[in-house]
Ligand SMILES: [Ca+2]
């Protein structure tokens with residue numbers, strides 16, 4: 001073999017070695033990249049799992065707090081359940097490895113029950129209809145969508161003047177049937193003609209209509225010790241903002257022990273009390289636990305509703321989002 005041949009084959013060997021190196025480098029790079037992708041997705045799954053564990057801990061902690069409520073006859077805003085916030089605050093900066101849960105417990109009897117509209121015979125209860133109209137007015141919202149709500153829950157298919165029944169909803173894209181029965185969730189209100197817009201609207205202090213409404217199986221009576229000023233005012237045209245403020249001032253001094261305690265409120269007349277006494281009470285329930293679990297950047301929200309029954313807490317509803 002002459003020197004030209006030798007250097008030629010050395011050149012080929014060098015080229016092959018280089019090619020192998022390039023392939024190896026590419027392989028290693030690709031492997032490292034896919035490993036990084038797998039590690040990253042594994043950490044997202046791990047963070048979500050940890051956040052869910054925290055949210056579940058929040059529900060358990062809230063149930064323990066509710067369980068410590070000794071007075072079932074009176075439920076008010078100074079009780080532990082009403083002030084319980086959980087292990088952390090969403091406003092606090094969450095440290096990289098910090099896990100936390102924030103909890104709020106809401107009394108559904110503090111809200112106006114939409115399903116109280118339906119009487120047992122399928123008719124509409126005019127006092128509840130008037131109450132919901134008043135609530136909308138107090139919140140500065142239009143009342144012209146009431147007909148659509150009444151048509152949504154009433155069993156028949158006769159359209160009211162400003163209402164909507166199955167034929168109207170079937171004409172939508174996509175079509176869906178009218179419920180013609182009680183609402184199953186508050187979110188279902190979005191399906192009722194014109195109500196999605198009402199649900200988006202905010203009050204002066206940034207609250208939405210959903211804050212004042214419930215479809216939980218309450219008995220329809222408002223808890224005087226937890227209801228908002230707006231919910232109290234919705235009870236009767238004569239129960240104005242000033243009177244609602246005096247009810248709240250009285251219950252802040254000491255929780256109301258019976259509906260009759262209302263008669264101690266300056267400005268509360270016998271006539272007004274008689275009109276509203278069967279629609280108010282001083283105990284609460286069901287209670288909704290809103291728990292948010294946080295781990296690193298992952299957040300999982302659980303909404304769980306419980307009813308108190310002879311010292312036990314019976315689950316009614318469970319919703320998880322993340
Ligand atoms: Ca209590």
Ligand SMILES: [Ca+2]
Nearest residue numbers: 151154155156
């Ligand atoms: Ca109907």
